[in-house]
Amino acid sequence: MLDPMARDLPTMRTAYEHGVLRRADLAADPIDQFGTWFDQWTATAPFDAAAVVLATADAVGRPSARYVLCRGVDARGFVFYTNETSRKAEELATNPHAALCFGWLEQARQVRVEGRVAPVSDAEADAYWVSRPRGSQLGAWASDQSEVLAGRDDLERQLAEATARFDGGDVPRPAHWGGYRVEHDAVEFWQGRADRLHDRFRYTRDEIEPAAWRIDRLAP
Ligand SMILES: Cc1cc2nc3c(=O)[nH]c(=O)nc-3n(C[C@H](O)[C@H](O)[C@H](O)COP(=O)(O)O)c2cc1C
Structure with missing residues (x-):
């Protein structure tokens, strides 16, 4: 019987011809290469x-x-911020390894990052926290991220409580909110090309000299 919920997802006949990636174009360091691609990505004015x-x-x-x-992003790795009681934080507490995947599809590009994860320092988390809008700060206090809610009302009540609690004053960083750094030991740059013959280059740390990077072209 035909499943009424089944969908064949459309195949985009997009020409994957936005550029090429040659070994000669690559920076020696993956963060340098990431910076070049990231600047090109932001020039396309993406949503975020x-x-x-x-x-x-x-x-x-x-x-x-x-x-x-x-x-x-810097030589130490890639930083993100979150609630430290969330599902992701619980997983990182028992298994401190992660992968990141940047999908810059309008440019037919993907960047993959893998590495161990370590918390950022309190000073670093504080510096980022104070740069956040007050609404985001209060929202962080109001949400027990990844916990089951009885309804949206609970969330809004918790926001009202946080707003009243810090009325007029600075909103301090909650003890359960902080940052993590993915300390990259592998970074892959993928440039889509025609006929599936994409360019892929993977940086891995040199086994003898960890500050240096080995670069391999991978089959697409
Ligand atoms: C574009 C986008 C950006 C997001 N940025 C963050 C973020 O920086 N930190 C965060 O904790 N959640 C962020 N979220 C929400 C997460 O995807 C996720 O819902 C939340 O962190 C709970 O995940 P977990 O239950 O796996 O821990 C973002 C979601 C989207 C769609």
Whole structure:
């Protein structure tokens, strides 16, 4: 019997011809290469340039994925902020490894990042917290992220409580809110090309000299 909920998802006949990626174009360091591509991505004025899919896994290796906003990148890794009692934080507590996937589809580009995850310092989290709008700060106090809610009313009541609690004053960073850094040990740049013959280059840390990077072209 025909399943009324079944859908064949459309195949986009998009020409994957937005550019090429040659070994000669690559920076020696993946963060340098990321910066070049990120600037090109932001020039397309995306809705939120910093959005990235974060994959974590629980203690037995079952994966889960969700978007976060990447708030900083440097030689140490890729930083995001979240609630430390959330599902992702619980998974990272037992399995401190993660993968990020930036999907810059309008440019037929993807950047994949893998590495160990470590909390950012309190000073770093504080500096980011104070840069956030007051509404986001109060929202962080109001939400027990990833917990089951009886209804939206509960969320709005918790927001009203937080608003009253910090009335007129600064909103401090909750103890359960902080940042994580994915300390990259592999970064892959993917450029879509015609006829499925895409360009892929993966950076991995040199085994002898961890500050240096090995670059391999991978089959698409
Ligand atoms: C574009 C976008 C950006 C997001 N950014 C964040 C973020 O920076 N931090 C965060 O905790 N959740 C963010 N979220 C919400 C998460 O996707 C997710 O719903 C939430 O963190 C709970 O995930 P968990 O239950 O797996 O921990 C974002 C969602 C979207 C769609």
